[in-house]
Amino acid sequence: MSKAFTKETESEADFEDEIPALPAGTKNYITPEGLRRLQDEFAQLQKVERPKTVETVAWAAGNGDRSENGDYIYGKRRLREIDRRMRFLRKRMEIAETVDPARQKNRERVFFGATVTYLNGHGEEKTVRIVGIDEARSELHEISWISPVAKALLKAGEGECVEVRTPKGIERLEILKILY
Numbered sequence: 277m278s279k280a281f282t283k284e285t286e287s288e289a290d291f292e293d294e295i296p297a298l299p300a301g302t303k304n305y306i307t308p309e310g311l312r313r314l315q316d317e318f319a320q321l322q323k324v325e326r327p328k329t330v331e332t333v334a335w336a337a338g339n340g341d342r343s344e345n346g347d348y349i350y351g352k353r354r355l356r357e358i359d360r361r362m363r364f365l366r367k368r369m370e371i372a373e374t375v376d377p378a379r380q381k382n383r384e385r386v387f388f389g390a391t392v393t394y395l396n397g398h399g400e401e402k403t404v405r406i407v408g409i410d411e412a413r414s415e416l417h418e419i420s421w422i423s424p425v426a427k428a429l430l431k432a433g434e435g436e437c438v439e440v441r442t443p444k445g446i447e448r449l450e451i452l453k454i455l456y
Contacts, residue, residue: 310411
């Protein structure tokens with residue numbers, strides 16, 4: 277029988293945990309605030325989103341024919357998405373190593389959790405905070421500690437110039453200020 281006429285089942289890919297790999301030999305560092313955000317998201321999914329979706333699926337299943345029941349089909353898909361995200365969050369929290377920037381003793385150098393103001397090669401002043409992979413938010417100027425800019429800034433001090441490779445070439449960054 278042609279595959280076109282067979283009922284598609286939930287593929288194994290739907291259940292794979294797509295956990296982005298960390299570079300070999302690196303740890304999953306995270307700030308206490310970042311870990312708290314992951315825990316809050318997990319709790320929201322577990323205590324609010326999942327029960328509400330299960331209730332919707334149960335209601336839709338009671339309406340009869342499930343093959344053309346949009347609420348049922350969408351609800352089951354959403355349930356899989358929630359479960360997948362919860363597995364992802366659980367795994368990330370298990371391997372997370374919390375680093376509190378407030379406990380950093382050497383405040384003369386850039387380390388994990390620092391907020392750094394630098395001058396780029398175009399004379400623009402930029403401020404970024406170096407955080408964990410799972411908590412970086414570009415809209416808040418947070419960058420992952422494994423990003424090229426963060427790698428260039430790490431262990432440098434105020435007044436020092438570092439180089440970072442960008443798609444446009446190598447750019448010099450002058451560190452103006454480091455805050456923790």
